[in-house]
Amino acid sequence: MKRRSLLGRAGLAGVLAAGVAPAVHAQPTVRWRLASSFPRSLDTLFGAAEFFAARVKALSGGRFEVQAHEPDTLLTAFGVVEGVGSGAAEMAHTATYYFSEKNPVFALGCAVPFGLNSRQLTAWMLEGNGLKLMREFYAGYHIVNFPGGNTGAQMGGWFRKEVRSASDLHGLRFRIAGFASLLMERMGAEPVNLPAAQIYAALEKGHIDAAEWVGPYDDQKLGFVKVAPYYYYPGFWEGSTQFDFFVNQRAWNSLSGEHKAIVEAAAAQTHVQVQAKYDALNPGALKQLVASGAKLRPFPADVLADAFKHANDIYAETSAKNEQFRRIYADMARFRADQNLWFRFTEATFDRFMQAQKL
């Protein structure tokens, strides 16, 4: 069993001359605080921060510790950009479209209406220009970001009444996050952004008429089926939703090369684990929700067609006003066109055949 520990100048010569190390318990040399935007009750999302922290600890032999904090214990759910940028916390785990009112570019690395699906978004990040372009943007906030999970295509949310056509969205008070709020406004709805913990009560009291969160597993925990039973799909504004780890730029620069590699690998491991967890847990939750009274409904065709038209208008208008948005969205849109060209052949025909079988 070879173990390592800190090596001081004083002991260097003796240590280099010495043989195999005994087992020693390392003291942490780096201690970071991570602010999650998600409550502990969402084990998928708060769990992602805890999973990351456990990997960092294991990979560093206990020399690098990250402590995950719930909202309002270190930073607020929506206070992580300022909090990490200023160094009030070294890290955060969040969904960056929460901050699209600061700048719509925040949404491009997370989820935008009619964007990339989960695999496509990861491919754009890791092997396209996605992560590179988003990092240039985050540098302006003193943040270095790492993809840290994806939900897959989300459901379209819980509605107290059926949506029979696009006109049923007029005047609808809809809890929805991110850049999609603009789209809902164009469609005549009244978007409201609320953190997870406040949605159920707002829906129950009739302060809002509908709410979208993620998908069956998370939504079941939040109890929406009891107060708004119509469960719509697809969530066309979140064909997939990426979470990110934020790291304060100065804290990042202070890390050794080894600890930088550890943050990157632990984030990548979290990224794949979160999507796997959603995929594994959603089917069972969907069945339970249907048994509890959820009424699954596809959005009417005119809702999707109208939304697609409005979304493209918004992209054109935003691009005309915001050069950084224009440049990053254009890169994503080119990538998306190629991805959907390719996915329609073997991926789509395989999936469609399997979904049509009695399995």
Next chain:
Amino acid sequence: MKRRSLLGRAGLAGVLAAGVAPAVHAQPTVRWRLASSFPRSLDTLFGAAEFFAARVKALSGGRFEVQAHEPDTLLTAFGVVEGVGSGAAEMAHTATYYFSEKNPVFALGCAVPFGLNSRQLTAWMLEGNGLKLMREFYAGYHIVNFPGGNTGAQMGGWFRKEVRSASDLHGLRFRIAGFASLLMERMGAEPVNLPAAQIYAALEKGHIDAAEWVGPYDDQKLGFVKVAPYYYYPGFWEGSTQFDFFVNQRAWNSLSGEHKAIVEAAAAQTHVQVQAKYDALNPGALKQLVASGAKLRPFPADVLADAFKHANDIYAETSAKNEQFRRIYADMARFRADQNLWFRFTEATFDRFMQAQKL
């Protein structure tokens, strides 16, 4: 800049009392050899082993080195089960369905006809029983395995002549790997297993009539379009194909907890990177292949229907003879039924809408 090195008994007290370490260049304390089943010319696949090795080196601060070897320099492409099991190499990177003639269980962790798509297979591995069950199986070969990449849904391969119905497969000499060979036999074809480097010549000389490999990017490198222009989809026997890292059991047991975590994280990072690389590269290659004369064709409906029936017969027969196969396949099949129930709602409707748009 904090750096670490080996710590000897002799220097322990002095070192613990000392302060921050100076920068020292660590000597590797663990040196492993990895045998890839893939030639260096396939940068996706041999590249996966090199990516893994680079991550291990970075994560360990240079103390753990893995050297990737091409086939026939350390082990043969198909000799990695015995080679890693015996310790002739500490590691390998391979597609385990190559070994389904030893035992069809090998195919279950890689690709089987009408199996799981890429996200579903990863979810079964990481958050279902997949990896746990496969590890129990590999223990019998003195191997510990780690998922190490996925291609996504593969193409159905290159044919010298068009396939107009299931009867056109009769007598067809088809290069195909893994458990799918059994299926092709049932459908009247003559399956042949050849490693990558030998396929093109066999196709050119007419020793085989058709060959499947992976998808546009890898297939383009192997040049098949020049000798067999009909390019079929979907590759229903590889709805996704997982690669695995093999680690010799004794070598694994000799690692510190920290180095075990490093192998696991580097493998996970490779797993996500390989799928991203395939997704990013395939669209461009597909366009170039079509420009070079590839004729894209969907398999006729009777081919898929016949194949699905034969595949289920093979699963039933194999399960009756092989208890370990029965148990693992049954677990996968339960998982698959749930996955396809769920994916047909929001994932499929989102993807279908996007694929139908002019993007």
